[in-house]
Amino acid sequence: MAEQLYLIAEVAGRTVAIDSDQVESVVDIGEVTAVPRAAKAVRGLAALRSRVVTVVDTEAALGLNGCTLARRAVITAIDGHHYAMLVDTLEDVEPFELRPLAGGIALEGNWRNAARGLVERDGEPILVVDLAALVPASALLS
Amino acid sequence: MVAAGNFHRGPMDDLLQDFIAETRETLEALSGEIVAWESQPDDRARLDAIFRFVHTVKGSCGFLDLPRLERLAHAAEDVLAQVRDGARVPDRALVNAVLAVVDRIGEIVEAIDAGAALDDSGEELLIAALAEGSEEIVLPSPVAQRAPSRSVRLGVDLLDRMMSGMSEMVLARNELARRLRVGEIDPAVEAALERLSLTVGEMRDTVTRTRMQKIDALFSPLPRMVRDTAAGLGKSVVLQIEGSDVELDREMIEVMRDPLVHIIRNAIDHGIEAPAERRAAGKREVGRLCVSARQSGNQIIIEIADDGRGVNVDRLIQKLAASGIRGERDLHALSDAAKLELMFHPGLSSKDTVSEISGRGVGMDVVKASIDQIGGRVELDNVPGKGLRIAIHVPLTLSIISAIIVGAGKQRFAIPRQSIEEIVSERGEAIRIDQLGGTPIATVRDRRMPLLDLGHLLELCPDREQHGPRMLVIVGAGAGSYALAVDAVHDNEELVIKPASPAVMATGIYAGQTLPDSGLPMLLLDTAGMARVGGLDFSRDLSAAFGDVIEEAAAPGLPALLFDDLDGVRRAVPLAAVDRVEKVSASQVQLAAGSHRLAIDGRIVPLAMQGQLDGRERLSVLRLKDEDAEVAYAIDEAIEIVTLPAEIAPARSPGAAMGVALVEGEQIEVLDVLWVFDMHVDRVAAEDAPLCLLAGDKDGWLATFVRPLLETAGYRVAGSLAPGETPAVILAADAAELGPVAAPVVRLRRKRQAEPGDDSVYRYDRAGLLFALEARVGARGGC
Secondary structure, eight states: OOOEEEEEEEETTEEEEEEGGGOOEEEEOOOOBOOTTSOTTEEEEEEETTEEEEEEOHHHHTTOSOOOOOOEEEEEEETTEEEEEEOSEEEEEEEEOOBOOOTTOOOOTTHHHHEEEEEEETTEEEEEEOHHHHSTTHHHHO | OOBSOOOOSSTHHHHHHHHHHHHHHHHHHHHHHHHHHHHOTTOHHHHHHHHHHHHHHHHHHHHHTOHHHHHHHHHHHHHHHHHHHTSSOOOHHHHHHHHHHHHHHHHHHHHHHHTOBOOOTTHHHHHHTTSTTOOOOOOOOOOOOOOOOSOOOOOHHHHHHHHHHHHHHHHHHHHHHHHHTTSOOOHHHHHHHHHHHHHHHHHHHHHHHHHEEETHHHHTTHHHHHHHHHHHTTOOEEEEEEOTTOEEEHHHHHHHHHHHHHHHHHIIIIISOOHHHHHHTTOOSSEEEEEEEEEETTEEEEEEEEOSOOOOHHHHHHHHHHTTSSOHHHHHTSOHHHHHHGGGSTTOOSSSSOOTTTOSSSSHHHHHHHHHHTTOEEEEEEETTTEEEEEEEEEOSSEEEEEEEEEETTEEEEEEGGGEEEEEETTSTTEEEEEETTEEEEEETTEEEEEEEHHHHTTOOTTOOOOSSOEEEEEEETTEEEEEEESEEEEEEEEEEEOOOHHHHTTSSEEEEEOOTTSSOEEEEOHHHHHHHTTOOOHHHHTTHHHHHHHHTSOOOEEEEEEEETTSOEEEEEGGGEEEEEEEEGGGEEEETTEEEEEETTEEEEEEOSSOOTTOSEEEEEEEEETTEEEEEEEEEEEEEEEEOSOOEEOSSSSSEEEEEEETTEEEEEEOHHHHHHHHOOOOOOTTSOEEEEESOTTSHIIIIIHHHHHHTTOEEESSOOTTOOOSEEEEOTTOOOOSOSSOEEEEESSSSOOTTOOOEETTOHHHHHHHHHHHHHHTTOO
């Protein structure tokens, strides 16, 4: 099976792998404009040079109670819109081979929807997440 | 040689350039199709592509006034339609003939662009060659003659890159300015920065214009098109256009052009009934069409409403069933909305006869396809017998709007200026805020409306700090208005609005996002969305809306003065013609020389009347003025000013009444002011009036008796010519001998009966004389 580049990051205190095809860039987010009444996962809007991106609080998107203080974000484009997905830390970009989740593993909360499989780094299994599944309401509106 | 097309330079120029560029582009793309069709004439897809091309050319020509192209395109379209219907087989002769026409269209388009003349000989032959059974024509090799053009077509991607580069530049300038102002700043640097700011600002405007265009570009050709289309069908239609200054992405404007034209033609052709039918249905004879554009949420809504017969859904079903596309039972089982949507079914026209206006197979399905292509949608609102409203929702990819920036808590939001009626302070005079059963309402002067607090609506912290009184922004939201209480009103800015992500739009209260010069993103509020989310219910107002919209489209009536005339009849006179109404004494009126005259203001003014003065001592007169001419019209009494309806039943014969209008249920005769002037104005011969030379007037009869008649009729009269003068006509007494004359002659005869061959006029036949003079002068082409 062919290997694919993955970005290893820490989200909600857990290490995850993100398919590098989904990653446009990695940035530090400046001031964020709140979007009142939007879903909890929508932190707000931020300017990335001349582009406005929707900042997504990944912890909230995963259905966790926490509220990340992270300012670092992975920029991804979904259906023509750009999102900044907040991540706690970024570790590395490495090629891995995608493996299916072992049978019987029940992930909690929204982790289940976001999970696409796992990769193995020095014997440590890392969950592969699909950023599109973490973007709030996009599925709801389509 | 004739000019390639009789188009007008001016505002249509842009459109013409677009048309040329578009036709050229389509032709280039089509050349492959044409070759393919040639080798495989039964290829339906190729046939459709060529058909669409000629159809589009025909449509565009209609409103660009290019009759020559239109004729060619129409002829080709006819033939291709026959092929599509299976009425004709595309043999070699037909294919060649169509291709020759397509080539010719290309040549004419190039000639128009070059401003060159192109020989139109041979076009008849091209059209004739399309007929069945005609000889195969030899295809001339097309000669490409292309003139350098002042306009270029660019890819949208390039423009987008330019736009974002520009925005970066603005932000970099702001950053630079911020950093410079931290310390002491050298005046020279300050000046340079100022200049940079100015240039950047101008550049931004220019770059933005490359992408955006007022929707007026789409609307401006409509009045002409509507008039021509309606005239071609013997209908009269009043067009009302609203929201021309809404700005739209050029790309969208391009895409919307054909669908809009098609919908409007359809509305006039199929929707609006013939005048007689409208009358029978109790409608005004003049059909009404309202085209409007407005921004709502993250969409631009283009609405086309007509007050015609609406869509006969049963008829659509019958036609579709008859064509065997779907079973009648299936179709009847559809929901009402789905049934109505059948009008977008390919190859359907709700009218049986094919007319030149709306075309045929290329119908509403193409409209639907174009709108789908840009991610838009169409909403139909059909009231059979009363009208159809088509609302096209175009997604807002990018737009520039003028917005008011308001504050709620610490955050700023933009509200489209277009939806703001006014802004008042809640402490202002004539402003009240009350609680009506727990619901806040605002009373602004005499208007009572619901009140929404932006801070509450946005669920900002209730204990947010407030500085001074709130401001009330009165906004319109579709059917109704409400007051939006905000903490502060900041300023007014032109903003580039882009669509926000679905996660943000899901709230239903935002219309888009923008990045103002501050570099901090800002949200644009959707006033209709806020009303919805705030639970405001305007449905009571909405129920009457359909009728109202049509009603608003009514042509404004004619203000008129209602009066009782001397003969006891109540009449109306258009107010514009009345200078003033005055009371005068009967002693000022004299019956002299066959007509009444009024001495007033030291002058003598002709006095017109219907009826008798009957020994009145005082009377009222209408002073009617038309440029220099003045006539007084005697009346019994002026009553009031009324508004006459747009339609006035015309009088059958010219006379004192131009027609009859319905005023408050009463039939009122409308005075024909022009007729009054025509009958009563004392004519003063103008300098350039035709000169009538009296010849052989030995006994002075002509000069004495005929001269006043001629002068009244607008001739200058002379007994002899001044040097250099030439008469327009010569009036000769019976036996006068004329020398060599350079003018037509009218002779008067003494005998009542004319001899055979005699074209003279009996000397007491005043009407005959004037008629003869006019005919001779007119035959000479006037003077």
